[in-house]
Amino acid sequence: MKKFIAILSAVCGLFILGFFGQNNHVQAAEKTYTIDTDVTFPPFVYANTQNKYVGIDIELLKAIAKEEGFKVNIRPVGFNAAVQSVTAGQADGMIAGMSITEERKQKFDFSDPYYSAGIVMAVKEGSGIKSLSELKGKRVAVKTGTAGADYANSIKDKYGFEVVTFDDSDSVYNDVINGNSAACFEDSAVMSYAIKNGLGLKVVTKPTNTTEVGFAVKKGENQELLKMFNEGLAKLKANGQYEKIIKKYTSGTATSETKAKDTSSSSSSEDRTVMGILKENKSAFISGILETLKLTVVGIFCATIFGVLIGLLGVLPNKFCRGLSTTIIYIFRGLPLIVLALFIYNGVPTLIGTKVPAFLAGVITLMLNEGAYTAAFVKGGIESVDKGQMEAARSLGMPFGKSMRRVILPQGIKLMIPSFINQFIITLKDTSILSVIGLLELTQTGKIIIARNLEGFRVWAIVAVIYLVIITGLTLLSKWIERRINN
Amino acid sequence: MTDLKVNVTNLKKNYGSNHVLKGIDFKVANNEVVVLIGPSGSGKSTLLRCLNKLEEPTSGSIVIDGNDISDPKTNIDKARENIGMVFQHFNLFNNLSVGENIMLAPVELGKMTKEEAQAKAKELLATVGLSDKFDAMPNSLSGGQKQRVAIARALAMNPDVMLFDEPTSALDPEMVGDVLEVMKDLAKEGMTMVVVTHEMGFAKEVADRVVFMADGHVVEVGKPQDIFENPQHERTKSFLEKVINI
Numbered sequence: 185m186k187k188f189i190a191i192l193s194a195v196c197g198l199f200i201l202g203f204f205g206q207n208n209h210v211q212a213a214e215k216t217y218t219i220d221t222d223v224t225f226p227p228f229v230y231a232n233t234q235n236k237y238v239g240i241d242i243e244l245l246k247a248i249a250k251e252e253g254f255k256v257n258i259r260p261v262g263f264n265a266a267v268q269s270v271t272a273g274q275a276d277g278m279i280a281g282m283s284i285t286e287e288r289k290q291k292f293d294f295s296d297p298y299y300s301a302g303i304v305m306a307v308k309e310g311s312g313i314k315s316l317s318e319l320k321g322k323r324v325a326v327k328t329g330t331a332g333a334d335y336a337n338s339i340k341d342k343y344g345f346e347v348v349t350f351d352d353s354d355s356v357y358n359d360v361i362n363g364n365s366a367a368c369f370e371d372s373a374v375m376s377y378a379i380k381n382g383l384g385l386k387v388v389t390k391p392t393n394t395t396e397v398g399f400a401v402k403k404g405e406n407q408e409l410l411k412m413f414n415e416g417l418a419k420l421k422a423n424g425q426y427e428k429i430i431k432k433y434t435s436g437t438a439t440s441e442t443k444a445k446d447t448s449s450s451s452s453s454e455d456r457t458v459m460g461i462l463k464e465n466k467s468a469f470i471s472g473i474l475e476t477l478k479l480t481v482v483g484i485f486c487a488t489i490f491g492v493l494i495g496l497l498g499v500l501p502n503k504f505c506r507g508l509s510t511t512i513i514y515i516f517r518g519l520p521l522i523v524l525a526l527f528i529y530n531g532v533p534t535l536i537g538t539k540v541p542a543f544l545a546g547v548i549t550l551m552l553n554e555g556a557y558t559a560a561f562v563k564g565g566i567e568s569v570d571k572g573q574m575e576a577a578r579s580l581g582m583p584f585g586k587s588m589r590r591v592i593l594p595q596g597i598k599l600m601i602p603s604f605i606n607q608f609i610i611t612l613k614d615t616s617i618l619s620v621i622g623l624l625e626l627t628q629t630g631k632i633i634i635a636r637n638l639e640g641f642r643v644w645a646i647v648a649v650i651y652l653v654i655i656t657g658l659t660l661l662s663k664w665i666e667r668r669i670n671n
Numbered sequence: 672m673t674d675l676k677v678n679v680t681n682l683k684k685n686y687g688s689n690h691v692l693k694g695i696d697f698k699v700a701n702n703e704v705v706v707l708i709g710p711s712g713s714g715k716s717t718l719l720r721c722l723n724k725l726e727e728p729t730s731g732s733i734v735i736d737g738n739d740i741s742d743p744k745t746n747i748d749k750a751r752e753n754i755g756m757v758f759q760h761f762n763l764f765n766n767l768s769v770g771e772n773i774m775l776a777p778v779e780l781g782k783m784t785k786e787e788a789q790a791k792a793k794e795l796l797a798t799v800g801l802s803d804k805f806d807a808m809p810n811s812l813s814g815g816q817k818q819r820v821a822i823a824r825a826l827a828m829n830p831d832v833m834l835f836d837e838p839t840s841a842l843d844p845e846m847v848g849d850v851l852e853v854m855k856d857l858a859k860e861g862m863t864m865v866v867v868t869h870e871m872g873f874a875k876e877v878a879d880r881v882v883f884m885a886d887g888h889v890v891e892v893g894k895p896q897d898i899f900e901n902p903q904h905e906r907t908k909s910f911l912e913k914v915i916n917i
Contacts, residue, residue, distance in 0.1 A: 581748050581780055
């Protein structure tokens with residue numbers, strides 16, 4: 185019975201996912217597993233110029249799935265979100281160059297290792313730093329949750345350096361290139377891939393703290409998936425396919441051999457001008473913009489309805505209603521959007537035992553947070569209408585509701601229009617925060633593109649301009665509506 | 672009893688520990704014009720606002736037209752339909768034109784069709800001397816014009832009692848006369864009126880009775896000439912000396 189409910193909810197979840205236009209097409213014949221990953225982690229996982237996900241992990245997973253006869257729905261949610269999704273039951277498993285550690289074994293069951301990775305220290309090209317002992321008093325950049333980060337933290341007191349943590353590899357590298365950090369610790373495979381693709385860093389230490397990398401499922405769950413992964417991996421190792429995949433992404437000669445048929449493994453051939461980046465990532469940018477717009481429109485719609493209702497609740501004569509309204513505004517205006525998003529996406533499913541699709545979680549987040557702000561100014565707008573207006577209406581015998589509708593609201597709404605326009609623009613900007621739950625909107629799209637081409641400045645400039653263009657459009661539209669209402 | 676329009680007994684109103692009305696007994700007969708006078712803070716506006724329950728009384732009973740409006744079971748909206756009120760600051764609906772201000776309540780409450788209400792509004796605007804302002808917006812009117820529209824708006828519901836809360840206090844001096852004229856005409860037609868005002872001239876000329884209030888009590892009640900020419904209480908005397916000498 186429990187399993188039936190689990191499957192039913194999984195199907196419902198997939199259905200809703202499909203409904204909101206995520207690119208998963210469920211086929212009845214084979215079971216589909218949702219696997220989360222971090223697509224800013226070459227050579228394990230990244231997006232190529234066609235915006236397809238490639239890398240050691242993806243190719244292995246797909247080969248194993250084919251071998252064992254199951255389907256995967258790969259979601260590019262980022263490492264932290266993936267960890268939380270799997271532990272919350274939002275995803276069946278994760279594959280993201282994940283080191284097998286004792287700490288992680290508390291929460292996850294790991295497959296047989298499919299790769300052995302060591303941590304290296306990299307510094308800026310031309311930097312004089314050659315060893316750990318030279319890091320004293322300096323800053324070291326790491327990516328959150330990685331083995332490199334654990335290693336750095338374990339030796340920072342011994343060598344007297346400070347650790348700064350970033351969410352994605354590009355920020356880590358840039359911090360070193362900009363000179364803010366003296367060095368970074370990263371997996372040797374990741375590091376050599378990046379340097380091979382033109383990153384201005386050099387590796388100065390031998391791989392150390394070798395850890396094994398594995399595929400993970402939530403502890404005690406999805407054991408058959410884990411079993412299939414292990415069996416498939418063994419088969420790939422036996423038939424030589426495993427060797428081919430690893431070579432393709434880690435050995436320099438193999439890369440140049442495969443370059444002709446797979447442009448994905450190297451980005452050195454990419455056009456690095458702004459126009460070139462735009463052209464090469466056109467489809468990625470367009471789908472990012474569409475997702476941002478979709479989130480914004482649905483978010484604004486839900487937040488406005490929610491906000492107006494809660495705001496109106498706050499001006500009713502009933503004390504309980506007013507208290508409820510104040511409390512809702514207090515809670516959801518007080519919570520940072522990012523905390524609310526992670527709570528709804530990763531926290532709530534643990535509580536209710538059902539998956540919450542990312543888009544739905546994003547919309548609910550916007551509805552509650554932006555809605556709370558909307559409620560506050562709706563309430564304020566109504567309260568700022570002169571009290572005498574309500575008294576005059578009531579003194580004529582008009583009930584509260586009628587007085588509100590015919591006299592107070594028409595005046596209050598006029599006062600609220602500038603706040604509404606402001607809130608719409610804020611909502612649009614806030615959709616970027618939803619990249620933390622893996623929504624492939626514009627900001628996340630930018631992150632993924634940078635993970636491949638490491639062109640932080642140009643890509644972020646493009647993303648910034650796109651946001652400004654959309655915001656200009658939204659502002660013009662709002663002003664037009666404002667004029668219509670005022671006439 | 673049937674002649675009593677308003678019958679207030681032992682009305683008390685507290686704002687926390689501040690006792691604004693300390694047991695008021697107050698009666699208004701049919702067709703009577705009663706003017707409430709007294710220093711600021713004496714409670715006269717609060718008393719007036721209790722009569723249509725814009726202020727919730729703390730205790731005591733208020734019976735208007737045989738309706739006990741202090742009883743929570745009484746439908747206050749129904750009761751208010753028969754009690755017109757005119758405010759110091761006019762409170763015209765800023766989002767509606769003059770005509771719409773007058774027509775809103777009768778139409779919304781199903782008392783008249785739109786056509787009837789329109790005819791009534793035009794007729795009322797004519798009686799207050801503002802026939803040409805039907806389509807004007809309130810913010811284009813002078814204070815005196817606004818107050819006359821407000822009176823027309825209250826009259827559109829055909830009330831039995833009219834309450835005036837310092838209707839000329841917020842007006843420029845040259846506007847006061849027009850508004851008082853309208854009120855005098857209304858009194859002549861036999862409207863039952865309760866007026867809070869500082870216009871002693873109006874009280875002398877129009878009032879059937881004058882009620883002097885101070886510190887939450889009714890101090891003295893009488894015909895205008897008795898109150899103004901022969902006040903009995905020290906408190907009344909000192910108040911009148913101050914206002915009349917100005």
